[in-house]
Amino acid sequence: MNHLPLIIKREYLNKVRNKAFIIMTFLSPLIMVGIITLVAYLSQLNNEKVRVISVLDESGLFAEQFESDDKLKYEMLSNTSLQEAKTYVEEAENYGLLYIPKVDSISSLSNQITFYSEDSPSLVVMDDIEDAIEDKANMMKLREVGMDPERIKELRIRVNTNLETFSGETTSKLGSGLKLIFGGIAGYLLFMFIIIYGNMIMRSVIEEKTSRIIEVIISSVKPIKLLLGKILGTSLAGITQFVAWVVLLGIFSMVITAIFGIDPAAVQQQEALAQAQAAGGSEELIREIILEIKSLPILNLVIMFILFFVGGYLLYASLYAAIGAAVDSETDTQQFMLPILMPLILAVYVGFFTVIDNPHGTVSQVFSFIPFTSPVVMLMRIPFGVPIWQQIVSVLILFATFIGTVWFAAKIYRVGILMYGKKASYKELIKWLKY
Amino acid sequence: MDKLLIANTVSKSFGAFKALDNVSIEVPRGSIFGLLGPNGAGKTTFIRIINQITMPDTGTVILDGEPLKPAHIRNIGYLPEERGLYKSMKVGEQALYLSQLKGLSRQEAKTRLKYWFERLEIGDWWNKKIQELSKGMAQKIQFVVTVLHEPKLLIFDEPFSGFDPINANLIKDEILRLRDEGATVIFSTHRMESVEEMCDHIALIHQSRKILDGKLIDIKREYRANTYDIGLITENPVEVTAGLKARFELLPTQFKTINEELQLRIKLPEGVAANNLVSHLTTLGTLSHFVEVIPSANDIFIQTVSNSKNFN
Structure with a gap:
């Protein structure tokens, strides 16, 4: 009689039918779409307002320099004193007043220009203004010494380094960014999955202890089977929820787009487009992106993602189950949570700082072999090209450790589930291993 | 008599703590076997070993002629002292799950559950959640879940806790009926009156060791102390009492009768027959009451446990 499918089925159904689980499955994507929509809506609202900046240019040098666009309008003032201009701008509720005094030489402009406003102006606007003045001032300065600014512009050389590995793969900075995104998503996904569903396993073990059903169950089933069934059943429920989230996110954002005409994805798209224009046309960029994605080791990535995801998740899940077995209630779990969370947080930290900085540096390499950090760190390194032997060794270490932790967890579990009212300490746990 | 379960010199330690020390117990087939002992004596550990929840360090357990093996789980029904059910699961679903874990097919389990639910008049609970039910x-x-797969060996650890007297009686009758139908029952409890009522055999475990076992009636015979409660109708009780005190060991006693009489408990020296006492008493007055004092399970329990304490 094989009990495992029976246990998995119960664990799965029990999780999936749970009201809180169902509510969270629907609510999380709704909240996410809601927040993104709100942000998109607000930034649109912000952008729609036209800011008017009045310019009092006593030097008379910059009359043509400020170009209005749909968001920022420049209004030139003349024949007023600074005091009058200030009063006017304040009454008109304009964004601010840019005051350029009369100067003897262009060089002395550098620290004589003042911007008056109600509140501190946005940095972006100030940058725009400073750029415009600098451009003009530079040009005038160049003319002064007898050089042709147009000619200099023509002669300027732009450098865009081509990146190529010794094995002949060409890459680019854009590619590196993409790799980072792929690795980051994979690592972060695993991190979230472990925390959410690891906790769920722990709670379900504690529930069996507090409801005192555990002894009834393990008089018919071996504890290790119950442990495995619990981990697998909860994982399946987790995957179900994840898939539901992805699908619901898609549906909700489509609905929102249809109703409000605001596309949550548009915000990111706009930014990407702005960058694309800087890089010289969006079509070219998209072509480049597709090319870069194609050049990523997709198959390798997918296989390793699955292996590291499963291995890493099971490793932590068994530890969570052991904690659940060792304590009487959820409030007692604190002292054991830290040793689990530390390596996880460290892994994400190393992943997002060290790997980005240097994907093949010593720190990144070391952490991609340590089994408690390797799933996250290695997943983030792989897009940058990791030798196959390293990947295989890391996976082997991970699975060997997994077997070790399952043995450890099963020991703790077997003893712990029958211990009531005994506060477990680390010393106690080590004693249990010998029972 | 045929033995269903034989435990042979079973020992189990948890770290430095010895939970069971060379315990050997034989449970006759078709009996109700009382497993007694103070708290923490090792009863639960012993029961868990029979259920293969814990493995013994040394010693063997033989069930129905074979050494204990995983397949035996189906032949055992165990109601632990620390028991509960999944709170958020429906009664029927949960009962089905637990019986399937014991090896019944879903269909079989359903049929039997329906029968038992009707029998105990709980049929309309099928779709209720456990958290809606009372403890009883x-x-x-x-x-029901414990006995559903019709095991040869039933183990009940404090089965009556949480029951009101009516339901406790109902469960008691069911246990007796299951015994009559051929099941063997191991019964662990502190309630001596149910031991008295139900058990044929007992074993007493104290401080990890078995200190007493056998047929309850044999044990009682062994523990009787040639002691009698007597009632005597006499003119001058003070004088009679003084006279008896000079010849026998007197103990305080009290029992209910309809006479106004002198009530005494008399312990006879070994070898002196009750007849001698009777003929002596009849010379002192009218003998209205004469009963041998049979040690109760409670007395035996307390006496053995405190005696063995003195040894240590």
Whole structure:
């Protein structure tokens, strides 16, 4: 009689039918779409307002320099004193007043220009203004010494380094960014999955202890089977929820787009487009992106993602189950949570700082072999090209450790589930291993 | 008599703590076997070993002629002292799950559950959640799940806790009926009156060791102390008492009768027959009451446990 499918089925159904689980499955994507929509809506609202900046240019040098666009309008003032201009701008509720005094030489402009406003102006606007003045001032300065600014512009050389590995793969900075995104998503996904569903396993073990059903169950089933069934059943429920989230996110954002005409994805798209224009046309960029994605080791990535995801998740899940077995209630779990969370947080930290900085540096390499950090760190390194032997060794270490932790967890579990009212300490746990 | 379960010199330690020390117990087939002992004596550990939840360090357990093996789980029904059910699961679903874990097919389990639910008049609970039921109600379901797969060996650890007297009686009758139908029952409890009522055999475990076992009636014979409660109708009780005190060991006693009489408990020296006492008493007055004092399970329990304490 094989009990495992029976246990998995119960664990799965029990999780999936749970009201809180169902509510969270629907609510999380709704909240996410809601927040993104709100942000998109607000930034649109912000952008729609036209800011008017009045310019009092006593030097008379910059009359043509400020170009209005749909968001920022420049209004030139003349024949007023600074005091009058200030009063006017304040009454008109304009964004601010840019005051350029009369100067003897262009060089002395550098620290004589003042911007008056109600509140501190946005940095972006100030940058725009400073750029415009600098451009003009530079040009005038160049003319002064007898050089042709147009000619200099023509002669300027732009450098865009081509990146190529010794094995002949060409890459680019854009590619590196993409790799980072792929690795980051994979690592972060695993991190979230472990925390959410690891906790769920722990709670379900504690529930069996507090409801005192555990002894009834393990008089018919071996504890290790119950442990495995619990981990697998909860994982399946987790995957179900994840898939539901992805699908619901898609549906909700489509609905929102249809109703409000605001596309949550548009915000990111706009930014990407702005960058694309800087890089010289969006079509070219998209072509480049597709090319870069194609050049990523997709198959390798997918296989390793699955292996590291499963291995890493099971490793932590068994530890969570052991904690659940060792304590009487959820409030007692604190002292054991830290040793689990530390390596996880460290892994994400190393992943997002060290790997980005240097994907093949010593720190990144070391952490991609340590089994408690390797799933996250290695997943983030792989897009940058990791030798196959390293990947295989890391996976082997991970699975060997997994077997070790399952043995450890099963020991703790077997003893712990029958211990009531005994506060477990680390010393106690080590004693249990010998029972 | 044929033995269903034989435990042979079973020992189990948890770290430095010895939970069971060379315990050997034989449970006759078709009996109700009382497993007694103070708290923490090792009863639960012993029961868990029979259920293969814990493995013994040394010693063997033989069930129905074979050394204990995983397949035996189906032949055992166990109601632990620490028991419960999944709170958020429906009664029927939960009972089905637990019986399937014991090896019944879903269909078989359903048929039998329907029968038992009707029998215990709990049929309309099928779709209720455990958290909606009272403790006693949940206990009934646990009882059903324990016996549903018709095991040869039933183990009940404090089966009556949480039951009101009516339901406790109902469960008691069910246990007796199951015994009559051929099951063997191991029964662990502190309630000596149920031991008295139900058990044929007992074993007493104290401080990890078995200090007493056998047929309850044999043990009682062994523990009787040639002691009698007597009632004597006499003119001058003070004088009679003084006279008796000079010849026998007197103990305080009290029992209910309809006479106004002198009530005494008399312990005879070994070898002196009751007849001698009777003929002596009849010379002192009218003998209205003469009963041998039979040690109760409670007395035996307390006496053995405190005696063995003195040894240590």
